[in-house]
Every structure is written in C-alpha cells, then in structure tokens.
Amino acid sequence: MKNNLGREIFEQSKPYIRSDAFEQEKRRLIAKKTTDESVVFLKSLSEAIDKAGLKDGMTISFHHHLRNGDLVINMVCDAIKKKNIRNITIAASSLFPNHSPLVEYIKDGTITGIVTNYINGPISKVIAEGYLKNPLIMDTHGGRARAIESGDLAIDVAFIATPAVDKDGNGTGKFGPSACGTLGYVIPDLLYAKKTVLVTDYLTDSIVEPELDYHYVDYVCTVEKIGDSEGIVSGTTKITRDPVGRKIARDTVKILESLDLIKEGFSMQTGAGGISLAVVEYVKRIMIQKEIKARFASGGITGQYVDMLEMGLVQNLYDVQCFDLKAARSYRENRHHIGISASKYGNPFEENIVVNDLDFVILGATEVDLDFNVNVTTDSLGTIIGGSGGHADTAHGAKVTIIVTNLLKARLPIIKEKVTCVTTPGEDIDIVVTERGIAINPKRTDLIEILSKTKLPIMPINELMNIAHNIAGIPKKLEINNRPVGYVRYRDGSVIDTLYSVK
Amino acid sequence: MKIGIAGSLESNDCLVTIKESKEFSIKVQSIVDVFYHDQIVELITSVLEDMNIKNVEVTLIDKGALNYTIKARLLTALHRMEANHA
Numbered sequence: 001m002k003n004n005l006g007r008e009i010f011e012q013s014k015p016y017i018r019s020d021a022f023e024q025e026k027r028r029l030i031a032k033k034t035t036d037e038s039v040v041f042l043k044s045l046s047e048a049i050d051k052a053g054l055k056d057g058m059t060i061s062f063h064h065h066l067r068n069g070d071l072v073i074n075m076v077c078d079a080i081k082k083k084n085i086r087n088i089t090i091a092a093s094s095l096f097p098n099h100s101p102l103v104e105y106i107k108d109g110t111i112t113g114i115v116t117n118y119i120n121g122p123i124s125k126v127i128a129e130g131y132l133k134n135p136l137i138m139d140t141h142g143g144r145a146r147a148i149e150s151g152d153l154a155i156d157v158a159f160i161a162t163p164a165v166d167k168d169g170n171g172t173g174k175f176g177p178s179a180c181g182t183l184g185y186v187i188p189d190l191l192y193a194k195k196t197v198l199v200t201d202y203l204t205d206s207i208v209e210p211e212l213d214y215h216y217v218d219y220v221c222t223v224e225k226i227g228d229s230e231g232i233v234s235g236t237t238k239i240t241r242d243p244v245g246r247k248i249a250r251d252t253v254k255i256l257e258s259l260d261l262i263k264e265g266f267s268m269q270t271g272a273g274g275i276s277l278a279v280v281e282y283v284k285r286i287m288i289q290k291e292i293k294a295r296f297a298s299g300g301i302t303g304q305y306v307d308m309l310e311m312g313l314v315q316n317l318y319d320v321q322c323f324d325l326k327a328a329r330s331y332r333e334n335r336h337h338i339g340i341s342a343s344k345y346g347n348p349f350e351e352n353i354v355v356n357d358l359d360f361v362i363l364g365a366t367e368v369d370l371d372f373n374v375n376v377t378t379d380s381l382g383t384i385i386g387g388s389g390g391h392a393d394t395a396h397g398a399k400v401t402i403i404v405t406n407l408l409k410a411r412l413p414i415i416k417e418k419v420t421c422v423t424t425p426g427e428d429i430d431i432v433v434t435e436r437g438i439a440i441n442p443k444r445t446d447l448i449e450i451l452s453k454t455k456l457p458i459m460p461i462n463e464l465m466n467i468a469h470n471i472a473g474i475p476k477k478l479e480i481n482n483r484p485v486g487y488v489r490y491r492d493g494s495v496i497d498t499l500y501s502v503k
Numbered sequence: 504m505k506i507g508i509a510g511s512l513e514s515n516d517c518l519v520t521i522k523e524s525k526e527f528s529i530k531v532q533s534i535v536d537v538f539y540h541d542q543i544v545e546l547i548t549s550v551l552e553d554m555n556i557k558n559v560e561v562t563l564i565d566k567g568a569l570n571y572t573i574k575a576r577l578l579t580a581l582h583r584m585e586a587n588h589a
Contacts, residue, residue, distance in 0.1 A: 408569075410566060411515070411535050411568065411569060412535055412538065412567065471569060473539060473570065475538035476538050476539070476540075478538070
C-alpha cells in the first residue's frame, strides 16, 4: 500500500496525506494520571521496577536530555535483564552511541520494540540487520508528544533521569552534578505514563518552580550517578570554517535579508549543524549593525543564542533542550530563557505552539529530492543515522523553511530524484541553499517573485541535481528490495515512509 | 620492488598505492563503492591504458574523492613509483 507521497507503507497503517491533514482531525487525549498518595523514595532500581509493577511486554520511557552522557537507560535495562523481564518496548526520545549495551538486549529478546525520534550509533546497525522483533517507530519531537497524549504510545513506566529532586518528589534539570537544563521532552511522559519513577543522584530540600511536579510522580529512586557531564555537552557543534559552508551561510543570509525576514520583532530557529551556526553568526552581526531585536529564538538552545539573549538581541529563548552547559546555566539564571514542553514546542494538536510562530527556520538535510522531500533519517544506503527530531515540526510551522547543505558530501549528490527515506514532506520545504545554486519550491511563487529579482543563483532543483551529476558522475541506482524493519511516523500520526533492513 | 603512494584518507580524498606486479590488478575500497565502483575502476583503467602501463597492482582507498582527484593521486603515485626506482 502507498501513501500520498507514493511511498510504500505497512498494510493497514494510517497513510500520510498532507502536512496539514491534522487540521481535519480532533485532538485525542487520554486521562492524565495524578497520584494522590505521597511520593515513595527508593534506594534501588530493582525495587523501583518491582513497585512500579513492570512486567513482560510493557513499554518504558526515557528522555535524552543527558544525551551521550546518559547512564539511566542502560542502568534500567540492566536491572530489567537481571529480573528476566522480556519483550519490553523502549520509548526513548532519542538514543545515542553510549546506549550500545542495548544491542545485546535487542538480540536476546529483552527489548523487542523501540519508539524514538532519533538514533545515532550502534543500535541503528542492529536494527538494520533485522534483530528488533517489532517494527521500529520513528516520531518527530512534536509527534511523540501527540503519540503519548493520545494513547498511541501508551507508557507503562516512565524512568525519568532527573538532575535534582526535592523532599516532596519535585524534579528539575537546573541543579545537581548532572544539571542539563530544561526537561522539555519528558513532560508528556510525566503527565501520561501510568507510573513515573524519577531517577536521581542529587536530593535537595526544596525546588522552586520545578519542571516535574510531584503530583505526577510515584517513586523517586536514588542512584550513584545519572550522567557523565562530558557526554551531556556532546550535542554541540562548531561554527563551520569550511569556505564552502561559509558561502552557503552567506547566501542564506542574503536570502533572509531579501525576504525582509531580519526585522524588528522577528523569530527564528536554526539547527545545530555547522552551517546553521554560521548563519546565526551572520544574522547576529546584521542585528547589531542595524539595531534589530528578535522577539524569540527557539529549539535546542546553544551558547550562541545565550550570548544573543545576554546582549539584548533576543527578547526570549524558548528552550525544549539545552545543547550545552552555557545554555543550561542561562536557563537556570535568566528569566527570559524559558523552558517549554515537547507539546508546546511542536505537537500539531496543541494550541499556540512555538513552531507555528516562527518566521523562519534553517535546517540541514542528508538528501533532498526533486519534490523537495527531505531525508535526515537515513543515509543513502538506508541505514538510520538520525531522525526528524524537530525537523518536520518546524518545517511545517515556520513561515519560511530553508535547507542548507553542501551540494555533494563525499562525492554523493545530496539532491536526488527520490530520497531514500522521507522525513519531512516537500510541501513544507521552501528553499534549498547549496554552494552551487539555490532552488525554491515552485509552490512558493511569492518567494520566487522576490528572490528572482536578486543576483542570487536561483535555479530549478533538477538543474541543481544535474550540476551535482556533472561533478561527481551519476550514482548507480540502488535496488532496495530488503525487508521492512520499521517506519517513520509523521507528526500527525500518519505513516510517511518505511525503514528497511540493510545488507 | 617499485612502489608509489599518493593521497590521504581525509574526506573527499583517496590514498593510492601502486606497485610493480606480474599480474595487473585494481583493488578499490570506497565509502561510495555501492554507487561509484564501476566508474572508479573504469577511470583507473583508462588512465593506465593511456600511459600504456600494464604490470601494476593498484590499491585505492577512497573517501569520496571526485574523478579528477583520483586521477591526480594516481598520476602522482605513478611518478613516485618511477622516481623511487631511479
């Protein structure tokens, strides 16, 4: 069976129609759970697993705010393995290379399902080899919030790595040896999981304005250590020094200026890639020069945005995830650095979400096709190398969505006839900027009209592909007749593409 | 034995090793092998044919180099092979 983008999808799944199809749907909400009884403090994960009633076949959830420094996912899975509990589904907002011990648990049937927004590292390899029993589900950040609140992703027990917990059972990411800043991605888990366990290594007397309200907490479990601080800052990238990347960034800023998007009270979000960071640096210079202030910047927040906030260039930061310790510090100290939940960030059914208020977003791509569909989930062989995160959410919400990418990466043309996997539908992608030329989505006649009057090298996207082919040669077509191992779920819950095993 | 090496293992580059050999052979190990293997082998073959070189063993470790990079590295490796011998 095929969806509206012509992608083959699992039988009987809900096919993707259009990026705004959710507007015709009603929001579905399961009951929020609150605990009347006081929070129980425990000394071991083994005890927490018993008290929470974890059994074969259940779903447990985690967040990724400690990124590659997270110790909690492995710790909980070890404890589960020791109890010989099997057939567990892991609903983690993202998985990183440090979670490689899960590979063994996938192979031995302890873990049989994974629902996540992003995978980086050895776990993707074992899934590509076909070891995960049930289909892998890849959500967007906003889509995960939707999946949880609607019951599509029903969580039996949420194990929430919490940098600090007070005596009532409130939690925060602001303090403690593993302070990581906001805990935006785990708010849906807190509200809707049947049982909630805060896992912490730092107890304090009381927390003012906790992100995690004790009314939703069942247990607090203290362990020796929840995170490695070096791994926590691993999300940061450096501003590109590569002249090709700098050219792409400069042209992108010319586009923003031509479209009059850098003006008093504007709003922006940028990815954490090297080119995006260079764009922010150039935008910042223009803002200083022309004395322009932005209303807000959102997303995963980096130190770069903290500087802009502290210089008074940006009024507010809406932060669902702090990318570095500077951002975590700012979130703790600055009242204009505001934490938001994954739902408030990008859930299509939530009201007044941040992504819908964005003037522009700058995003990356592994592949872009002639229909402007973007892949950030797999490489050109089909191996998972990431996932949407907020890609599809911001692309739909922002008024102008710009993809910045080299035309070729290690010989491979980034522009393809068809992407290997659709993460974000082409209808939500407006402009693709490469070092050799810029393509504008034909449906954005408004942008074409303005930008065709500039000296920028605007061309049809197939011409961009031809340039790439002339430089690198036409890559041999891959025949993917491998078996499905999972699917990409669009933010509204429909299936946008299938993930396949890789030989 | 005559041997020449050129290039690097940086992204977008390649490392070419060329050795005198009784049997002609080309070994390619590339990160884009699935997509460009045939084109790379064809390129190496045609460069060697143009120079009328037959008795060599060519090993290419490719990190996504473009054709002109591969050709340049190959020619330099050939020159070095001759120079080393002289």
